[in-house]
Amino acid sequence: xxxxxxxxxxxxxxxxxxxxxxxxxxxxxxxxxxxxxxxxxxxxxxxxxxxxxxxxxxxxxxxxxxxxxxxxxxxxxxxxxxxxxxxxxxxxxxxxxxxxxxxxxxxxxxxxxxxxxxxxxxxxxxxxxxxxxxxxxxxxxxxxxxxxxxxxxxx
Amino acid sequence: xxxxxxxxxxxxxxxxxxxxxxxxxxxxxxxxxxxxxxxxxxxxxxxxxxxxxxxxxxxxxxxxxxxxxxxxxxxxxxxxxxxxxxxxxxxxxxxxxxxxxxxxxxxxxxxxxxxxxxxxxxxxxxxxxxxxxxxxxxxxxxxxxxxxxxxxxxxxxxxxxxxxxxxxxxxxxxxxxxxxxxx
Numbered sequence: 155x156x157x158x159x160x161x162x163x164x165x166x167x168x169x170x171x172x173x174x175x176x177x178x179x180x181x182x183x184x185x186x187x188x189x190x191x192x193x194x195x196x197x198x199x200x201x202x203x204x205x206x207x208x209x210x211x212x213x214x215x216x217x218x219x220x221x222x223x224x225x226x227x228x229x230x231x232x233x234x235x236x237x238x239x240x241x242x243x244x245x246x247x248x249x250x251x252x253x254x255x256x257x258x259x260x261x262x263x264x265x266x267x268x269x270x271x272x273x274x275x276x277x278x279x280x281x282x283x284x285x286x287x288x289x290x291x292x293x294x295x296x297x298x299x300x301x302x303x304x305x306x307x308x309x
Numbered sequence: 310x311x312x313x314x315x316x317x318x319x320x321x322x323x324x325x326x327x328x329x330x331x332x333x334x335x336x337x338x339x340x341x342x343x344x345x346x347x348x349x350x351x352x353x354x355x356x357x358x359x360x361x362x363x364x365x366x367x368x369x370x371x372x373x374x375x376x377x378x379x380x381x382x383x384x385x386x387x388x389x390x391x392x393x394x395x396x397x398x399x400x401x402x403x404x405x406x407x408x409x410x411x412x413x414x415x416x417x418x419x420x421x422x423x424x425x426x427x428x429x430x431x432x433x434x435x436x437x438x439x440x441x442x443x444x445x446x447x448x449x450x451x452x453x454x455x456x457x458x459x460x461x462x463x464x465x466x467x468x469x470x471x472x473x474x475x476x477x478x479x480x481x482x483x484x485x486x487x488x489x490x491x492x
Contacts, residue, residue: 157483158427158428158483159479159480159481159483159484160480163476164450166476166479166480167443167446167447167450168447168450169428170428170443170444170447170479171447171448171450173425173428173429174342174444174447174448176425177414177418177425177429178345178414178415178418180337180338180341180342180358181351181355183355184337184341184354184355184358184359185333185334185337187355187358187359187362188333188337188358188359188362189329189330189333191359191362191363191365191366192321192326192329192366194363194366194367195366195367195369196367201367201368201371207392209392209395209396210391210392210395223396264356264359285356286356286359286360287356287359287360287363289363289367303367305364305367306360306363306364306367307360307389307392308353308356308357308359308360308389308392308393
């Protein structure tokens with residue numbers, strides 16, 4: 155049997171890689187999902203980046219019950235705040251657009267999308283969002299305002 | 310000569326699906342390895358990887374240094390892994406995890422073959438940092454020092470010496486193991 159310890163660096167790394175490929179390979183489904191993600195690309199939408207996540211504000215090592223999580227997404231002209239509550243394997247989103255205006259909100263998740271209307275004050279609620287990657291697209295009745303797409307986040 | 314990462318990003322921006330496929334194939338295992346090295350379950354790691362690729366898709370036009378998309382991806386997956394550790398994913402974590410102390414072995418794995426036992430035993434006795442470094446480095450042998458440094462959250466200047474030391478530690482541990490009985 156090959157004495158692993160004596161292998162030159164490149165071969166030893168290859169053995170380590172082969173070891174992890176056998177013991178803990180990336181599932182084919184993960185690659186497939188990554189390939190398919192390009193289909194989610196929005197064009198002509200303004201990107202609202204995640205600028206604040208209450209999950210990262212909690213002190214290190216403290217892990218209490220899974221309470222609500224507050225996410226703030228911001229684009230140059232508009233922002234949206236979303237409170238996320240865990241309901242078993244799903245999530246309840248309570249959102250507030252930065253400006254009080256109605257909008258059609260598309261909630262995108264791994265397997266598909268669902269829609270909800272934000273009221274005149276920019277508020278919306280949606281239940282039953284599956285846990286996993288989530289992103290929102292906000293489309294406004296006033297077509298002069300570009301649609302808003304939020305960073306994907308794992309909920 | 311292999312296509313540069315920048316060329317792949319620029320072609321993907323224009324809608325070239327083959328370039329997107331090449332981009333995924335170039336970095337997917339590295340991304341998986343980084344996320345997994347944080348001790349996330351398979352399901353949570355899959356979610357973190359997927360979120361990272363989706364983020365890249367929406368940021369494709371915005372990336373200021375397309376040639377450093379590898380670093381961008383590693384940064385993104387590291388942050389998303391930390392978010393997952395802090396707030397949990399589909400599975401409730403059973404223990405607090407300090408940033409420098411990641412579970413080994415990766416949840417749900419075990420040696421499948423006899424010849425794994427040697428490496429398995431060696432990895433069990435490596436430091437946490439060396440485990441993570443060697444795994445990530447092995448997953449992408451041409452990963453830049455920058456990408457490995459980001460994956461580990463350490464200064465890029467420390468990677469050269471750390472790599473050398475971890476490799477030496479691995480050799481020492483491998484030398485220590487008796488050859489497993491084949492019986």
